[in-house]
Amino acid sequence: MVRPRHFTDDEMLDVARACFIAHGPGVSTTVIADAAGVSQATLFKRFGTKQELMEEALRPRTPVALLARLAAGPDARPIDAQLHEIGLQLQALFDRVLPCAMAMWASGTPPSSVFRDPEQAPPVLTRRALSAFIRQAQEQGRMAGGDPEALAMQFIGATKELVFQRHIFRDAIPSADPEAYVSTLIRAFWAGCAPAEER
Numbered sequence: 001m002v003r004p005r006h007f008t009d010d011e012m013l014d015v016a017r018a019c020f021i022a023h024g025p026g027v028s029t030t031v032i033a034d035a036a037g038v039s040q041a042t043l044f045k046r047f048g049t050k051q052e053l054m055e056e057a058l059r060p061r062t063p064v065a066l067l068a069r070l071a072a073g074p075d076a077r078p079i080d081a082q083l084h085e086i087g088l089q090l091q092a093l094f095d096r097v098l099p100c101a102m103a104m105w106a107s108g109t110p111p112s113s114v115f116r117d118p119e120q121a122p123p124v125l126t127r128r129a130l131s132a133f134i135r136q137a138q139e140q141g142r143m144a145g146g147d148p149e150a151l152a153m154q155f156i157g158a159t160k161e162l163v164f165q166r167h168i169f170r171d172a173i174p175s176a177d178p179e180a181y182v183s184t185l186i187r188a189f190w191a192g193c194a195p196a197e198e199r
Contacts, residue, residue, distance in 0.1 A: 025107035
């Protein structure tokens with residue numbers, strides 16, 4: 001006899017996340033349970049209410065690899081090359097997070113329910129880590145441009161825009177290669193942030 005597969009909580013959350021993104025917050029728990037290969041009773045036993053399941057499934061996960069990269073600080077390579085690498089990591093992060101955020105917004109769930117501790121929310125942690133990275137580069141004399149916090153927010157916002165436009169407007173915007181987009185962004189950003197000797 002073949003035993004049914006036992007899904008871990010993380011695997012069930014992956015299934016639930018895919019269902020909420022594909023069908024919206026109104027998706028039936030029957031659909032989610034069927035997709036996960038479990039009964040609704042099992043789903044509720046493990047995650048409580050549908051609202052609790054949705055919040056847990058759609059809550060942005062901490063971008064551990066990106067935060068570790070930023071915490072390591074600037075390495076010996078040119079700063080603009082490192083920012084290019086970071087920009088691509090940010091785009092990959094937004095590609096994962098934005099569909100979840102859109103489903104959560106559609107449900108009317110307030111951010112306070114999603115981020116119980118705003119100080120530890122992944123967007124806040126990412127902004128702070130990038131600010132610290134920029135500050136270190138400035139202290140090393142390898143980057144100019146002003147307030148690190150403002151520069152971090154500008155960089156994150158510009159990096160996110162392509163993903164936002166692609167998810168919101170789909171075919172209404174020209175196709176853009178993420179690599180080419182980030183390369184163009186870095187050239188413009190670096191023109192204002194390069195140390196004087198590089199301008």
